[in-house]
Amino acid sequence: MSPIPGIALLGAGLFAKEAHLPAIANLGSAAPPLRAVYSRSLKSAQDLASAAESTLKLTSPPNIYHDGDPSANLDTLLARSDVGVVIVILPITTQPDVILKSLAAGKHVLSEKPVAKNVKSGIYLIKEYEEKYKPKGLIWRVAENFEAEPGYRAAGQAIRDGKIGKVMFFRLQGINNLDQDSKWYKTPWRTVPDYQGGFLLDGGVHSAALLRVVLPSPVTHISSFASLNKDYLAPLDTINAVVKAEDGSHGIFELSFAAPTSSRSSSGNGFFVTGTDGWLEVANAKIKDGVNGIRITIHIVTKDKNGKILDEKVELIEEESKGVEAEISHFLEIIKGNDGGLGDPWGALKDVAFIQACLDSQGQLVDLGLPGRT
Template sequence: MSAASKTGVAILGAGLFAKEAHVPSLETLGPLAPTVKAVYSRSEKSARELADEVTKRLNTKPGVYHDSDPASNLDALLARADISSVIVVLPITQQPSIILKALAAGKHVLSEKPVAPDVASGARLIATYNAEYKPKGLVWRVAENFEAEPGYIAVGRAIRAGKIGKVVFFSLRVVNYIDQESKWYKTPWRTIPDYQGGFLLDGGVHSTASLRVMLPSSLTHLSGFASLNKDYLAPHDTINTILKAADGSHGIFELSFAAPSASRSSIGNGTIITGTDGYLTVAQTKVQDPVTGGDKSVFRVTIKSVKTENGKAGPEKEEVIDEAVRGVELELASFFAAALEGKDDGLGDPLGALKDVALIQAALNSEGKLVDLENLVQQS
């Protein structure tokens, strides 16, 4: 029996990412996803706009729920017996309470990253889930699409296979250009963020998740600095850090949303991981789709392997892997398999997402001092 024939799913939140990422991914999944039977937003206008998008792309007419009508509010949606799961795509500070509300209503939950605004509140949320809702068989997963990206997973697989030997050092650089006309900036909750880091938290957990997936050993320590260089990106827009992993490898993580121009964001971005027997690079690029003839986004992994004998490097071998960008689609498929069929592949574990928040929080507060990342998570 397909997931679509079972109880339905609701989308809570009607912002850009719900419309531009989740709905198209549900369309791609087709019968592998349950029917979207309801949408919710604080305002009726945005809820109806999302409902129209669902109707257009998924050929179904969902119920519309919003806060301006007590008969059609979130409580009414969560009371529906024909909805077994919800996708939460709401502002960062609102998500924890909505996650708990949905779990209390007996719904499986997929919540957008980050898991919470800070480590302490994320740890409390996970503890409550583990104590009260997980024993009841309810599934809660965090939608971190970079964790699901086949490109990053391919990197982790190549390193475990020994293609570059033991990891020695690494670097991840992400420089973005955000101006006040950007559709991502104009969202009110981003314009005046009531959470640490602003864009650095909201977007930065993608980068930390990619490191978590690629590196063979967990990150244990961080030292770094944070700054604000464009007032409209307050409270911070740039972090530069040094990281250490449990296996002794170390590296650099640089993240900024304060590029002076769009062209700066196209220079030097990407990941380089260097080992004893070679190195690899990862970067997002465009390639021609052989089916449609148009462009499609891929993560390109280039592996350079070299064996050293008697202190002399042998010939270098190159392997190139292109993996289509499809993390949102795959995280949704994984969640539905876990929630509806009990097939849990471990993707979207809230504890992994908490470690992503911990790295960003440490970078924002380090001021050059060494931060023990494991203690930060365990003591919260």
């Protein structure tokens, strides 16, 4: 059983219902009981509470908090002694103030990616945490499910184990067709974003995290062009970049939400890493009875002493997609004193810096040098 008295979900959007609630359900008794939910509106808070009652098979719904009632607002929720952890799933520009308010109330915080809307605000937020709240023993981590995804971590481990030799070059392609009927587009705060890049920041930090998890060396330099191709995806919807890693390897990074049709989205997407002794492909796939997962196909080359290729064998790794469950589980372990490194805000800041550089480069070389951990 979890030693934490209870948990609250702050934010009642799609991802809270479709990702966080099922993840908490899958964790079973390892997760603290869900005590409360909060949203800006009463209706959305009620909808989340109802979904929680069903998904978690509760005998009664969690308590509801919202901005429309001063006696049941966020401050009232945060004053509860039986809530030790909050998961913040709010719009990008709203989250930082809520993170700091939650920490000030003595709560451990897991906040959805990105860490902040830009590098400057992210650095401020991290330093506030490290100077004021970390010394008190409070834990704050950023929920980046691609970083926690078992399949992506397995791909990174295969490379670190030397299965494809030294990395020479790579290509990550994520082309998406996001139309105005999409449930993700219809989210009001995404429709008129007040943060850089629109969907390129909101969704792009996932791809940046994928590079960070799989490549054995961090990306240090970027030269990129960004453009807007569909007006409703303003300010920008497409990135094409050349990137270089610290170990000298380099690659292509392509991200777009402006594909003309869904068929373009299903053609060529994936992450390909080529090494001196083989290559691997990381792709979404249906695995074991149609379950969504990650498939890693590793091509391993055997050479003789003169470098002549003797054989090429293929190794397959498949992992069920459970990044949200993994990030929450790891966060709860950190609170108990077992820190495996996931969700570090400085790592999440690197993902924001990557996307920000892609948006700002305009073909110029950008050095990704960032202040390090204090």
